[in-house]
Amino acid sequence: MRLLIGFDEYPLDPFNExxxxxxxxxxxxxRFPELAVDADVVCPIAATVDSDLLKAGRFGLVQQFGVGLxxxxxxxxxxxxxWVSRLPGDVTGNADSVAELAVLLTLALGRRLDEAxxxxxNRVWAQPxxxxxxxxxxxxxxxxxxxLAVAKRLSGFGMRLVAVRARPELGGPPEIERVVGVDRLPEVLGRADVVISSLMFGEHNRNFFDANAFAAMKPGALFVNVARGGLVDEAALLAALESGHIGGAGLDVHVVEPADPGSPLVNHPKVIATPHVAGVTEQMMQRSVIAFTDNLKRYAAGQPLQWTVNEPSQVAQRRPQG
Known part of the structure; x- marks a missing residue:
């Protein structure tokens, strides 16, 4: 069985073991599209698996090392x-890891860590x-x-929590006071001291946080994005920071990655930017490798897969032969 991983910096020893x-x-x-043609299983990570590659390749499973598809x-x-499968954040520890960085960025922005x-x-005391x-x-x-992991952590700081979700009827855990639908977004943004983006990204919500969303936020509010860069209109965010309407932004994800270290947004004095490391922890890596390889063993043995997002009807044509 041949596995191709679309990221050239991942250590291979845990997978080989x-x-x-x-x-x-x-x-x-x-180089991923060129080499993926002869693989049995592909793990894209940051690579693209489009219709052309799917037609050209013989692989029968796209197993993502994480949740993003x-x-x-x-x-x-x-x-x-x-088959297409992902690794849920609550299985790998990714959600907890990302939530911790969201809290870190929120604290660093609020306490003006860079300025401090x-x-x-500069030998300036008791400021800012x-x-x-x-x-x-x-x-x-x-x-x-x-x-959910963010809510669990922020509740310990004595914050009032409001959540926005596509299906508000599902509610939320006790620590969240209100759960509203997307139609109520402008209303709740206007009351927030901190807005944290943890949405699943897709073309349907590209630039979800646009000029209108930033204008709806409470003056001086902090904005933290630990989801995907495509959710944010970065030009609109930069304008809101320049005007002073947004008090600061914590960005672990960016529209283009790797992000340009010289960009006006990344270098803005009110921005703390990190290079998509929210989920990159020792705990997440260890749990992810185990879950990832377990699913590949299932595939090789012809057993039911876990965490699939589709149900193809012609899987027999793509089954591994040994």
Whole structure:
């Protein structure tokens, strides 16, 4: 069995240890389409799996190392008889890891960490005046596994929590005071001291946070995005920061990745930016490798897969032969 991983910096030793006898290769997203044609299983990570590759390849499983499938044409995979599976954040520890970074960014922005460190270097004492989280209101947009993990952590700081989700009738855990639908977004944004984006991204919600959304936010509100960069109109966010309407932004994800370190948004004095590391923790890696390889063993043995997002009808044509 041959596995191709679409990221050339992932260590292969854990995969080799748990998948003895497999031929495992990693590559760049750019070379991924060329090499994926002869693979039995592909793991795109940051690479694209489109209809052309699905037609050309013989692989029968697209197994993502994480939850994001925005670069995988799931409909085309289903039509081609290819399974598509992801690793849920609550299984791998990704959700907890991402939630921790969301809290870190929120605290760093509120307490003006960069300015405080500069004040120390300048021998300025007891400055700047920061903003504590207690008695504040946080709006969590997206209440999947990451949003729930964020809520659990922020509740411990004494914050009032409001959540926005596509199906508000599903409600939320006790620590969330209100759960509303997307139609109520402008209303709740206007009451938030902190807005945290934890939405699942798709073309249907590209630029979800646009100029109108930022204008609806409470003056001085903090904005944190630990979901996907495509959810944010970055030009609109930069304008809102420049005007002072948005008090600060914490961005772990960016529209173009790797992000340009010289861009006006990344370098803005009110922005704390990180290079998509929210989920990259030792715990997440260990749990993900185990879940990932377990599912590949199921596939090789012809057993039912876990965490699939589709149900192709022609899977027999793509079954591995040994």
């Amino acid at each position: 748990l998948l003895p006898g497999w031929d495992i290769e990693r590559t760049t997203p750019e 925005e670069k995988v044409d799931v409909d085309a995979a289903t039509a081609a008889g290819v 460190r500069q004040a120390l270097r 005046v920061g903003r504590a989280l207690f008695d504040g209101t946080a709006v969590i947009v997206g209440l999947g596994s990451i949003g």
